[in-house]
Structure formats: structure tokens, C-alpha cells
Amino acid sequence: MSRYACGIGIRILEDKISAYGEGEAFLREYAKWATVPIISMAHDKYHPCQGLADAMGLRAHLGRDFRGKRLLQVWGHGALVRSWCSVQESLLINTRLGMDVTLCYPEGYDLAPEVIAACEENARRAGSRFEITHDQKKAYEGADVVYSRNWMSPQAYKEGQLDKKGEIERAMEYGDWIYDREKMALTNDALFIHPMPVDRGHEVTDEIASGPHSIIYEVAENRLHVQKAIMAFTMGEI
Amino acid sequence: MSRYACGIGIRILEDKISAYGEGEAFLREYAKWATVPIISMAHDKYHPCQGLADAMGLRAHLGRDFRGKRLLQVWGHGALVRSWCSVQESLLINTRLGMDVTLCYPEGYDLAPEVIAACEENARRAGSRFEITHDQKKAYEGADVVYSRNWMSPQAYKEGQLDKKGEIERAMEYGDWIYDREKMALTNDALFIHPMPVDRGHEVTDEIASGPHSIIYEVAENRLHVQKAIMAFTMGEI
Amino acid sequence: MSRYACGIGIRILEDKISAYGEGEAFLREYAKWATVPIISMAHDKYHPCQGLADAMGLRAHLGRDFRGKRLLQVWGHGALVRSWCSVQESLLINTRLGMDVTLCYPEGYDLAPEVIAACEENARRAGSRFEITHDQKKAYEGADVVYSRNWMSPQAYKEGQLDKKGEIERAMEYGDWIYDREKMALTNDALFIHPMPVDRGHEVTDEIASGPHSIIYEVAENRLHVQKAIMAFTMGEI
Numbered sequence: 064m065s066r067y068a069c070g071i072g073i074r075i076l077e078d079k080i081s082a083y084g085e086g087e088a089f090l091r092e093y094a095k096w097a098t099v100p101i102i103s104m105a106h107d108k109y110h111p112c113q114g115l116a117d118a119m120g121l122r123a124h125l126g127r128d129f130r131g132k133r134l135l136q137v138w139g140h141g142a143l144v145r146s147w148c149s150v151q152e153s154l155l156i157n158t159r160l161g162m163d164v165t166l167c168y169p170e171g172y173d174l175a176p177e178v179i180a181a182c183e184e185n186a187r188r189a190g191s192r193f194e195i196t197h198d199q200k201k202a203y204e205g206a207d208v209v210y211s212r213n214w215m216s217p218q219a220y221k222e223g224q225l226d227k228k229g230e231i232e233r234a235m236e237y238g239d240w241i242y243d244r245e246k247m248a249l250t251n252d253a254l255f256i257h258p259m260p261v262d263r264g265h266e267v268t269d270e271i272a273s274g275p276h277s278i279i280y281e282v283a284e285n286r287l288h289v290q291k292a293i294m295a296f297t298m299g300e301i
Numbered sequence: 302m303s304r305y306a307c308g309i310g311i312r313i314l315e316d317k318i319s320a321y322g323e324g325e326a327f328l329r330e331y332a333k334w335a336t337v338p339i340i341s342m343a344h345d346k347y348h349p350c351q352g353l354a355d356a357m358g359l360r361a362h363l364g365r366d367f368r369g370k371r372l373l374q375v376w377g378h379g380a381l382v383r384s385w386c387s388v389q390e391s392l393l394i395n396t397r398l399g400m401d402v403t404l405c406y407p408e409g410y411d412l413a414p415e416v417i418a419a420c421e422e423n424a425r426r427a428g429s430r431f432e433i434t435h436d437q438k439k440a441y442e443g444a445d446v447v448y449s450r451n452w453m454s455p456q457a458y459k460e461g462q463l464d465k466k467g468e469i470e471r472a473m474e475y476g477d478w479i480y481d482r483e484k485m486a487l488t489n490d491a492l493f494i495h496p497m498p499v500d501r502g503h504e505v506t507d508e509i510a511s512g513p514h515s516i517i518y519e520v521a522e523n524r525l526h527v528q529k530a531i532m533a534f535t536m537g538e539i
Numbered sequence: 540m541s542r543y544a545c546g547i548g549i550r551i552l553e554d555k556i557s558a559y560g561e562g563e564a565f566l567r568e569y570a571k572w573a574t575v576p577i578i579s580m581a582h583d584k585y586h587p588c589q590g591l592a593d594a595m596g597l598r599a600h601l602g603r604d605f606r607g608k609r610l611l612q613v614w615g616h617g618a619l620v621r622s623w624c625s626v627q628e629s630l631l632i633n634t635r636l637g638m639d640v641t642l643c644y645p646e647g648y649d650l651a652p653e654v655i656a657a658c659e660e661n662a663r664r665a666g667s668r669f670e671i672t673h674d675q676k677k678a679y680e681g682a683d684v685v686y687s688r689n690w691m692s693p694q695a696y697k698e699g700q701l702d703k704k705g706e707i708e709r710a711m712e713y714g715d716w717i718y719d720r721e722k723m724a725l726t727n728d729a730l731f732i733h734p735m736p737v738d739r740g741h742e743v744t745d746e747i748a749s750g751p752h753s754i755i756y757e758v759a760e761n762r763l764h765v766q767k768a769i770m771a772f773t774m775g776e777i
Contacts, residue, residue: 284305
């Protein structure tokens with residue numbers, strides 16, 4: 064493959080893997096052997112292209128200095144059983160860029176411990192705050208950015224398979240975990256971002272997704288630009 | 302989508318819609334929201350790219366002035382249950398360009414009334430003739446161009462679905478509706494055109510489709526050129 | 540098609556044909572009608588792009604003059620029921636370029652008589668040797684290049700279908716027909732080539748396929764270059 068192309072983009076997540084971490088290992092195995100760049104187009108752990116697109120979108124609205132701004136990364140219910148990649152990427156990049164980050168989800172939806180530890184370390188270095196809560200009301204209060212997104216539970220992979228049915232049943236019990244007008248009123252006129260495709264009616268109401276504070280299409284377009292930048296940066300000299 | 306591309310081409314017809322007019326409405330909904338050009342690649346009502354390819358082909362053989370030339374647009378039998386787009390487009394563009402146009406089909410295969418009205422108005426403005434007949438013999442006499450093509454009946458969509466089986470049974474009863482050597486003898490050495498793929502043995506005999514008066518491959522190539530022209534015209538400044 | 544493109548590449552072999560020779564006839568029918576070049580991307584009889592990639596790879600290691608060098612073209616067992624194209628192409632091009640060629644296979648796996656006759660004629664003209672044997676030990680002795688590849692028997696097509704099951708059963712009886720370390724010791728530190736994908740564990744051991752004398756990835760890359768050269772040569776002036 065290295066002989067045929069200037070770079071290799073790999074996307075592997077959700078039901079294409081049999082356990083959390085397998086996608087990451089798969090990419091690293093490619094990277095070990097390839098003589099051209101390997102780019103993650105989203106895998107079980109991280110989604111670097113999305114993280115850069117998010118940061119580009121937030122900079123356009125919040126300015127280059129994220130200090131003192133607060134991002135709420137909140138779980139949304141629904142039947143999509145999403146991998147953790149976009150959410151973990153957002154937590155990592157935004158704590159690194161100095162944003163105050165609140166992670167909020169129902170009990171039983173913990174993310175990867177090593178990612179949480181890295182976010183705590185990022186916040187410590189940046190002098191900002193990183194906190195985890197299960198209390199939605201408290202979490203929404205004063206948020207400058209809301210990122211509502213579904214993710215699977217740590218029990219999602221069972222006997223080498225994604226238990227999609229069990230995860231959907233579990234997630235659909237949390238009908239109140241949706242970003243709606245009432246919760247919006249608690250925020251600081253928060254921007255709404257999402258990695259797309261957005262699950263209207265579950266993760267967020269239609270009204271907010273298409274409302275004046277939503278920057279989801281802008282961020283979607285950013286993927287084009289950041290991915291071109293990544294290619295220029297990693298393959299421009301080949 | 303407008304953020305990802307310089308234009309959007311949409312093709313929607315036959316069994317991809319549930320009622321005549323739905324494809325057109327679909328395109329117009331896209332056009333309402335998009336900030337880039339929406340181009341019809343054929344939809345239930347019209348097929349503008351094909352109409353331009355037809356006109357380009359006819360100009361190459363008849364010259365730029367179509368006045369006094371006669372096009373026979375005739376229904377052909379067969380099992381393909383075609384949408385009305387290519388046929389209606391041909392009627393509209395060629396009456397507009399001043400050709401005398403005869404539309405001939407078995408009773409029960411009427412096209413859209415508003416298209417027929419527009420053709421009558423086109424002919425009135427151009428000082429040319431537009432007539433409808435069910436008499437094949439009369440229709441073929443003296444034709445300069447024959448465009449034999451199957452189309453579905455106005456009863457084709459039933460309860461939100463294309464009744465393909467019923468349409469095939471109905472159409473196959475008209476075995477005489479084929480352009481053949483005998484009918485060719487009635488014409489003025491007519492050119493044969495068709496939007497392709499041509500249904501040999503039903504719409505036209507193999508002998509005529511591959512014969513010296515057939516310009517079907519030439520017209521097929523024209524699609525490349527007119528579609529490039531449309532893109533240059535609508536997107537060239539982006 | 541000639542109106543839409545600068546050239547047409549066709550690949551047709553294995554279970555896409557119903558008898559040996561049909562793919563070749565199919566390509567020649569296209570070539571008869573097309574006004575643009577027809578390029579074989581592999582068909583039942585020949586695989587010219589692969590033959591050129593092989594020769595390019597061998598030249599890089601053996602130098603431009605193949606005289607006095609010996610290629611062993613040897614059958615390998617396995618369940619892949621390969622067409623004869625790559626093997627026959629290798630025999631034809633390498634006898635033509637003056638290599639001494641030994642063809643070795645179990646009884647019952649004869650290739651096309653007209654190809655064998657052409658190889659004999661090539662060798663006669665080049666002053667080199669072309670020989671056929673069923674004795675592996677003798678064949679491997681002193682080989683400079685080993686090309687171990689599976690191919691189907693002359694009985695593979697039955698009643699218009701590829702008898703894949705019967706061929707697999709037949710081929711799997713010859714477990715000793717694999718290029719391994721023991722056979723390698725008989726050669727003159729032979730290069731290993733293969734048209735890919737290689738069937739490790741059947742045609743060749745993993746150890747040799749990934750070993751220091753294997754040039755299979757290099758030859759795979761060559762396909763890119765020779766195919767570009769073929770396009771430049773045949774379409775460069777269009």
C-alpha cells in the first residue's frame with residue numbers, strides 16, 4: 064500500500080471492531096509497517112480530524128484564547144450506539160487548549176480512564192478546570208458551548224461483538240438526556256456543536272440543531288479544511 | 302452539501318418516486334436551500350441535459366434553423382416503463398426552437414397537460430406547428446426526424462408506487478408501436494434520435510438503430526459536452 | 540464507450556467466463572469496434588501488464604541481459620483456481636527476452652499448446668532454452684528466479700462453468716507443491732517473484748514470501764509504472 068499511495072486514511076469503529084482499543088491497535092500496526100503517513104479517519108479511541116474541526120469552529124466564535132470559556136460535553140440518548148472517538152477527542156483537545164470542560168453523563172457511561180487522566184493533566188498544565196458530573200442542571204448552567212452526543216457504555220462489547228440491541232435498550236431509558244430549550248435557558252447563550260450526523264429528537268431538539276446558536280454545518284465544513292491541512296502537513300513534501 | 306461541493310447533480314425518476322411531480326418538487330426543495338447550483342440529471346418531469354444534447358445533435362445535421370423541419374415524437378412499446386422526462390424535454394425544446402412537432406401515441410398515454418400547453422404556446426410564438434395524433438401512418442409521413450421512445454401511462458403510479466407490472470402488460474399490447482423499415486419509408490429519410498439506452502426490438506428495429514440515419518451515439522456523446530457547458534455556465538465563476 | 544473515454548481497460552477471467560479463450564475473444568470483439576485503445580487488465584489467456592512488471596523487476600536485479608539466467612515457472616497448490624494468464628505471460632515474455640525457462644507442474648496441469656509452441660519458438664530465436672518437467676527437484680536446481688503460482692487444470696471449465704470445487708479438491712492433493720526453504724537451498728539464491736496476491740502456505744512459505752530474496756512488492760509497484768507507460772504509449776497523442 065505504501066508503494067501505491069502518498070498516504071493511507073483508515074476509519075474503523077463501532078461494529079467493525081470486537082473490543083475497545085482494537086481499532087487503535089489496528090492503526091498502529093499499519094503505522095509500524097507503512098512508509099507513508101497513516102491518518103485516522105475516526106477510530107474507537109480518537110477522532111483527530113474532528114477535534115481539529117471543532118477547535119477551528121470554536122476559535123471562529125470564541126476567539127483564539129479559550130481560557131475562561133466553558134464547554135459542556137454531555138451524553139445524549141438515542142439508538143445510534145456511537146464509539147467514544149469524537150467525544151474523547153473533544154475532551155482532549157479542548158482541555159489542552161485551556162477551555163474549562165465539564166463532562167456530564169448518566170452513571171454507567173464512563174469513558175476511558177486513561178483519557179480522563181490525560182484531560183486532568185491537560186487542565187492542570189493549562190490552569191483550567193476539568194470536572195465530571197452526572198447532574199445535568201448543574202452542568203448546563205453558564206456553559207458557553209454545548210456538545211451533546213451519544214456514546215456507548217463500557218459494557219458495549221460482549222464476547223467480541225458490539226451488543227447493539229442491549230446498548231439501544233439501555234440508552235433509550237434516558238429520555239431526559241436531550242439538549243432542549245429548557246436546558247438552553249440555563250446556558251450562557253451557548254454555541255451548539257456536534258460531529259455529525261446529528262440525531263435530532265434524541266441528542267438535541269430540531270429547534271436547537273437548526274437554531275441561531277448552532278454551528279454544526281460550519282464545523283462540518285471545517286473537516287474539509289483541516290483534512291486538507293493534515294494532508295499538506297504530512298504528505299506535502301512527498 | 303453546499304459547503305462540500307461546487308454544485309449538486311440530482312437524478313430521480315421512475316420507481317424512486319411515488320407520484321408524478323415528486324421528483325421535480327424534490328429538486329426545487331434542494332434548490333431552495335442550496336447555495337450552489339442544483340442540476341437535474343433527469344427527473345420525472347424534465348431532462349434538460351438530454352434536451353440540449355438532442356438539439357446539439359439535430360443542429361449538426363439540420364443546421365441552426367429548425368423552421369420547416371418536422372420532428373415526430375412517437376411512443377414505442379416495450380417493458381421499460383420510462384418516465385416522461387426525455388420526451389417532454391424534447392417537445393419543449395424543439396417547439397421552442399421553431400421545429401414543427403408531431404406527438405403520436407396510443408390512446409391512454411397522454412403526457413402532462415401543462416407541458417402540452419407550453420408546447421402549444423411555444424409553437425404559437427415561433428410560428429410553427431405542434432400537433433397530437435394517434436395515427437402512426439399519418440404521423441410518419443414526411444418526418445425529418447423520428448424520436449421513438451417508450452413512456453409510462455398517466456396511471457403508472459398507484460397508491461404511492463410505480464405499478465411496473467401493470468404498465469408492462471399494458472405497453473406490450475401495442476406490438477405495432479415500433480419504428481421499422483416500413484414506417485421509415487414514409488419519412489423524409491428521417492434522422493433517428495433517442496436518449497439511450499435504446500430498447501432494440503421494441504422502440505425501434507436493430508436495423509434502424511444501427512443504420513445510416515441513426516445519430517444516437519453522436520447524441521449520447523453530446524451529453525458530455527452540454528453537461529460540461531452547463532457546469533462552466535453555472536459554476537465557472539465559483 | 541469510445542466517445543466517452545480515451546481508452547478502455549478490461550479484466551475478465553476465472554469464473555467470469557464459461558470456457559478458456561472466451562475472455563480473449565471478448566477483448567478482441569471490443570477491439571474490433573472501439574476507436575480507442577483496448578487494454579487487457581488480465582484475461583484468461585494473457586496478462587501483459589503483469590508480464591511487463593515482472594520483466595521490469597527482473598531487469599532491476601539481473602540486469603538488462605537475461606541470457607544465461609534461469610527462470611523456474613512452477614505450479615503451486617492451493618484453493619485459488621487461478622487462470623493461466625500471469626503464468627503464460629511470464630513464459631512468453633521471458634523466453635522472448637532470452638531467459639532460460641523451465642516450466643514445472645504436476646501431470647494433468649498442461650497449459651495452452653499454442654502458448655507452449657510460441658515459447659519454444661521464442662527460445663529458438665533467442666538461442667536460449669525452454670523446457671518442461673514434472674520433476675520439482677531437478678527444476679529447482681540452479682534456478683536464478685523462482686515464480687511459484689497456482690493455476691487451474693485444462694478440465695476446469697465443465698458445461699460452461701468453472702468447476703471450482705473439483706479444481707480445489709484436485710489441487711489440494713499436491714501438498715508438496717510449495718516453494719519452501721528446502722527447495723530454496725537447491726537454487727542459485729533465487730529471486731522470488733509472484734503476480735500477487737500470493738497464497739502464503741500454499742504457493743510459497745511465509746518465510747520466503749517475506750524473505751530477503753522476495754521482490755514481490757517491488758514487482759507489484761511496477762504495475763503502476765508499466766500501466767502508466769502503456770497509457771502514455773497508446774493514448775498519449777489523443
